[in-house]
Amino acid sequence: MNLKQLAAHLGLSQTTVSRALNGYPEVSEQTRIRVAEAARALNYSPNARAKGLATGRAMAIGHVIPISTQHEMVNPVFGDFIAGASEAYLKAGYDMTLSISGDEDEADNYRRLKAKGHVDGIIVHGPKMADGRIPFLRGLDLPFVVHGRASDLDVPYSWIDMNNARAFKRATSFLLDLGHTRIALLNGLEFMDFAYRRRIGYEEALGERGLAPDPALIRGEEMTEPFGYRAAAELLATDEPPTAFLSSSLITAIGIRRAIHEAGLEMGRDVSVLTHDDDLSYLANGRDMPIFTATRSSVREAGRIAAEMLLRHIAEPGRDPETHLLEAQLIIGGSTGPAPKQT
Amino acid sequence: MNLKQLAAHLGLSQTTVSRALNGYPEVSEQTRIRVAEAARALNYSPNARAKGLATGRAMAIGHVIPISTQHEMVNPVFGDFIAGASEAYLKAGYDMTLSISGDEDEADNYRRLKAKGHVDGIIVHGPKMADGRIPFLRGLDLPFVVHGRASDLDVPYSWIDMNNARAFKRATSFLLDLGHTRIALLNGLEFMDFAYRRRIGYEEALGERGLAPDPALIRGEEMTEPFGYRAAAELLATDEPPTAFLSSSLITAIGIRRAIHEAGLEMGRDVSVLTHDDDLSYLANGRDMPIFTATRSSVREAGRIAAEMLLRHIAEPGRDPETHLLEAQLIIGGSTGPAPKQT
DNA sequence: GAGTCACCCCAAAGCGCTTTGAAGTTGGCC
DNA sequence: GGCCAACTTCAAAGCGCTTTGGGGTGACTC
CATH class of the missing domain: 1.10.260 (434 Repressor (Amino-terminal Domain))
Structure with a gap:
């Protein structure tokens, strides 16, 4: 028809x-x-291609998700982000096109996406500190919104980000207030912008108390459970083990918990754990009495907001870049407690 | 240009x-x-819309992912599945469009997808036992492949599935061999086809040893960590606690582990845990010495195969439905051991 | 030198829609 | 009764591509 x-x-x-x-x-x-x-x-519904051809608008948004080529890892946050974004798209009648790209062919990927003309805008996932995609997209005359920021870049562009530095500064201060001084940071890969900012926050909090960060206590890797386990197990086995762990991901925190238990210690009493919590739907940390003390910020909401921003920019092409900083909540759970007395 | x-x-x-x-x-x-x-x-690259209009082919595959409206949960498996599928799409030059749909508007969603004409085929995620989408799509003259099956349906269609019944039968038998007789099953929602099949496998294994399934030991819910924790904690607190848990998801198993620890027991010695493991990139169970004994089957590979099947069907429209059954590996890890002696 | 192939290349129609510019129809008013 | 404005409706062009059905050109035969 x-x-x-x-x-x-x-x-x-x-x-x-x-x-x-x-x-x-x-x-x-x-x-x-x-x-x-x-x-x-x-049961008539207009052919989207024809409509697109005639109007010049594709009524679709492109999400390009980079897969870390080293580990072939898919960001676990992605599903929830998308779910949030699609709420906004649904309302506005937009579709969502996904492309997955390795690190190399990204620029090409974007160029093609534009030339092929089937998206009106792009959401950029997982920015690195110096992310080449951003200047590239700026030159492309295609609206885009970045989920996260690129610290090394000093050009205007639209982004939505969680206040990573602030969250981790608060988290670190919270642990310091409890008397912890040896606080390990199990971070994500530090060329990722969010991880870099988290470390900054961590160091700032230490600095304010006159403490210098101990490189031995800081690790940055792909945020898996085994990473948390391995790192925590190693650190706990040292002469001067940390009394608290700061983790960039709930999944990593679960690994830390395993190591703690295996060392015959109790989380929240002998060793504290504070993690960031993206509030993923399938990985609930508990509402009333969370398992982990955590800095919480909903990735799903970030998705929704990012999508709304992008749609605004598509509707009003002249619009100035827009930014949105989400503050994380600090949620007190059962995984933290006062630093154990020195023995 | x-x-x-x-x-x-x-x-x-x-x-x-x-x-x-x-x-x-x-x-x-x-x-x-x-x-x-x-x-x-x-830097010329043909306009996809115009090309699609002229050729009648969209060069795109639609993935419709249902979000469980009750829990607003995104299937954690999704990211990896997509990553696998996109490997195949990339090679063939296909794009991927996503729509997220609540349970209600699904049929409409598919119809629109077709009428709008921007996909050449569809991958159906998360089939229920009696899934209305399948007969509907059959009538739509749009190639599709189901990730999973619908047990209540007796019509031909293409699917790729893990042998859930077999995997869980083997898993249960394995636990029975270790002397466990009270084996709890923490399953997914049982109207989901995969969960239903897993339960069948579980019951079959019990039946072969002349054991009747105990309804008190069987639960089916959304597979979260808190579910595993809560269910395990409750069951362990009963007069006749199970000595082993069979879990449908690694995430649930992590909750079970937490409950076990909290009860002052040790996993693998006092209580055994055997879980299914979708081999998700961000939730590794360990390669050489897995944490959990598990039935493992890569969802990412399933995605790749599903995509390849679908592309074949698009290329040869007359083709008969094709099916593919993946067998899970049984991986021995540290979470299982002989049933403790009766006291 | 005319006829016959290959070999290249082209003009134009058509895919399903939007949108421009124009035309037909009404009703109201002088 | 005639004219204008307002309201409806229409035919046709155009979006960027593929593809059909022709044609032109040169090399090769007889």
Whole structure:
């Protein structure tokens, strides 16, 4: 069923039918209703390609998700982010196109995405500190919003980010207040911007108390459970083990917990753990009594906001870049407690 | 840069340029090279919409992911599945469009997807036992492949599935061999087909040893960490606690582990845990010495195979439905051991 | 030198929609 | 009754590509 057939069926011209369907004022209310009913009855829905060709708008947003080529790892945060974004897209009638790209062919990927013309805008995931994609996209005349920031870049662009530095500064201060001084940081890969900022926050908090960060206590890797386990096990086995762990991911924290238990210690009493919590739907940390004390910020909400920002920019092409900083909540759970007395 | 401009630039007709680019034989090798070089130099890449309109093929696959409306949960398996599928799409030059749909508007979603004509095929995620989407799609003349099966349906369609029944039967038998008789099953929601099949496998294994399943030991919920924790804690607190847990998800198993520790017991000695492991990139269970004894089957590989199947069906429309059953490996880890002696 | 192939290449139609510019129809007013 | 404005509706062009059905050109035969 296409426009032509529908128009023929109604005894109207394509123009009128098209206008009726798209809410143009030049059509009488009566005709509009008649058209709308016929469209529904005959199960007509306009061909998106043709529509796109004619209007120049694709009514689709591209998400390019980079897969870390070293570890072939898919960011676990992705599903929830997408779910949030799609709420916004759904309302606005936009589709979502995904491309997964290794690190190398990214630029090309974007260029193609644009040339092929099937997206009106792009969401950039997982920015690195110096992310080449951003200047590249700026030159491309395609609206985009970055989920995160690129610290090394000093050009304007739209982003939404969690206040990583602040969150980790607060988290570190919280642990310091409890008397911990040897606080390990199990971070993500530090060329990732979020990880870099978290470390900054951590160091700032230490600095304010006159403490120098101990490189031996800081690790940055892909945030898996085994990483948390291995790192925590190693650190706990040293002469001067940390009394608290700061983790960049709930998954890593779970690994830390395992190592703690295996060392015959108790989390929250002998060793404290504070983790960031992206509030993922399948990895709940508990609402009333969270397992882990955590800095919490919903990635899903970030997705929704990012999508809304992007849609605004598509609607108003001249618009200045827009930024949005989310503050994480500090949620007190059962995994932290006062530093154990020196023995 | 579009075809017309490129053709003008080369002093050729659009036809010739198009043919040269698409590898038709009517073009001299020399012209072809000249065209290809110009295209690259001018950064030309054909407009996907126009191409789609002209050819009738969208060069895109639709993934419709249902979000459980009750829990607003995104399937954690999704990211890895997609990553696998996109390997296949990339090679074949296909794109991937995502739509997220609540349970209600699914049929409509598919119909629209087809009418709008921007996908050539669909991957169906998360089938339920009686899944209305399958008969619906069969009537739609749009190739599709289901990730999983719908047990209540007796119509032919293409699917790829893990042998859930077999895996859980083996897992249960393994635990029975170790002397466990009270084995709890912490399953997914049992209207989901995979969960249903897993339960069947579990019951079969018990049946072969003349044991009847104890309803008190069986739970089916959304597979979160808190679910595993809560269920295990409750069950361990009963008069006749289970000596082993069979879990449908690594995440749930992590919750079980927490409950076991909290009860002052040791996993693998006092209580055994055997879980299914989808081999997710961010939730590694360990390679050489896995934490959990597990039935392992890579969801990422399933994604790749599903995509390849679908592409085949798109290429050869007449093709009969094709099915693919993956067998899970049984991986021995540290979470299982002989049933403790009765006291 | 005319006829016959290959070999290249082209003009134009068509995919399904939007949108421009114009035309037909009404009703109201002088 | 005639004219204008307002309201509806329409035909046709155009979005960027593929593809059909022709044609032109040169080399090769007889």
